[in-house]
Amino acid sequence: MSQSKIKFDKKIVLSFWIILIALIIAAPTILPVFRLNLLGRYLSLSIVALGVDLIWGYTGLLSLGQGIFFALGGYCAAMYLQITSSSEFPNNIPEFFALYGVEKLPFFWEPFRSPAFTFFAIWIIPALVAGLIGFLVFRNRIKGVYFSILTQASLLVFFNFFNGQQKLINGTNGLKTDVTQLFGQMVGSESMQRIFFWVTAILVIGAWFFAKWVVKGRFGNILIGIRDDEPRVRFTGYNPVIFKTIIFSIAGGLAGISGALYTVQSGIVSPQFMTVPFSIEMVIWVAVGGRGTLLGAIMGAVFINYAKSLVSEALPASWMFIQGGLFILVVTALPEGVLGWIQGDGPRNLLQRFGLKRKIETYPSLEINNEAKK
């Protein structure tokens, strides 16, 4: 890799950091609460996108079912908030139970009285479910399109199951969180939302560092090896099943955290988190941002969703067309995604094509020329 490219990467990373930190510090003061809350939501979505990048961008596993793990994290958070805010309701259980004549709290709600349990459940439960699904699928060597179809089928199973369980989790209506209490404050209140914004921003950065740590070094190289030539990895003595299960489970855990943060900032979790289009959108954010770049996943999630809200306000109903168009454009014109294109010297090539910049003999091209002369 050439010197100039390394410097270029550093510049991107540095400017990203400056923008990010400035945004985080300034956002709560300059943005109206409505916008701040939207930004917080989109930042939380970037955590699920990081997981998609780990499994798809690095390992080649195109999951169309990340909504499952996203929703599970959301439900864990919402169950805790509802159960701990239900003292004034009949039987001291969440209000909705009365609608269906339920008087006794279903057993699986009990542990969610504990904040410690909930804190771990938010990411461990989705990670375990992902690990289990992943292990069964990978052990049977299901891959490629079959894997994608299977994850989407699982998503539909979960969606329908959650929709039907009125007496357990309020079915289609989902669980509201905005009128619940946390630390003596209303979750939907402005001050609480501001705190959630900070928490989300910190967790996005934490998740990013974590993902970078996972893919750096030999572990990440094995993931790339599995993506590019899985049998070769096997014949070298590695068991891809274990590696794929681990990374799928990590992506599930990230999705859970993402879902919990999204839930408390949007005020509700419902089976709508597990619709087919939403899980596909997660893939689109990563594809547009740039597969295998991590940063691209974050930027894709935030920018596309921000654009979505702006466009939807101005031209309702046109967003689906724009998003579809964006996806087609990226897949055909920038297959590496926006960040992948920038890192791959795309902008300079474009300028050169229009004669706006002279061709420079860079290290790699010299190397290639030498190679050719030999």
Added chain:
Amino acid sequence: MNNKNLLNLIDITVSFEGFLALNKLNLNLNKGELRAVIGPNGAGKTTFLDVITGKVKPTKGEVIFKGKSLIGRNEHKIARLGVGRKFQSPRIFENLTVKENLEISVTTPKSPLNLINKNIKDEQLDEIERLMKIVNLSQKVNLKAGSLSHGQKQWLEIAMLVGQKPDLMLVDEPVAGLTDEETDLTADLLKSLSGENTVVVIDHDMEFIRRLDSNVSVLNQGTVLCEGTMETIQKDKKVIDVYLGRPED
């Protein structure tokens, strides 16, 4: 069976929907041996490696390696027992650098936990240095493997094979697409590996095989047609028939 014995294939039959790619194939290898396997296209040479490495499950027959049966074991388990393989067309990880490719091969143990929280051991780094020197890739350490020339890719894959430190090396057409000079170097490299390692080399290139100066097994239609030194097999009537004409007879 004596204790010099490393590998036995006993009556291996592989049927692909009725087509017998291997037909009651028998073959024995001793420790430290260098063995060349030749045969016309479609003779079953690659399938024979597929059976040993666990990629293809034989319809009938038994594979014994170091006294253990390999049938029914997973590919990675067989690799860990000490069977390494180089593929017919070079299969390296093109998006990783030369060094990263070699790291993957020399790393032990090959468990996720070891990979994620430990750095590569110093002796493994030394081994990588040594391998890159042997195959002349020291200048290309940090280049993407995908940018190497065809010959360099072949050599990188051989280096990866050696780095795995297998007891048995299975090398499928290592000199396809190499220049004459590279071919000679490869032959010398493989020869130098035998003795300490057991090496099976598959190829079509007669000059190359001759240079290996080893025992040769001739495969045809899924069975071993004949075995012996290059001189013996060149005089064998059956071999002349399949190699020098009338393959359709």
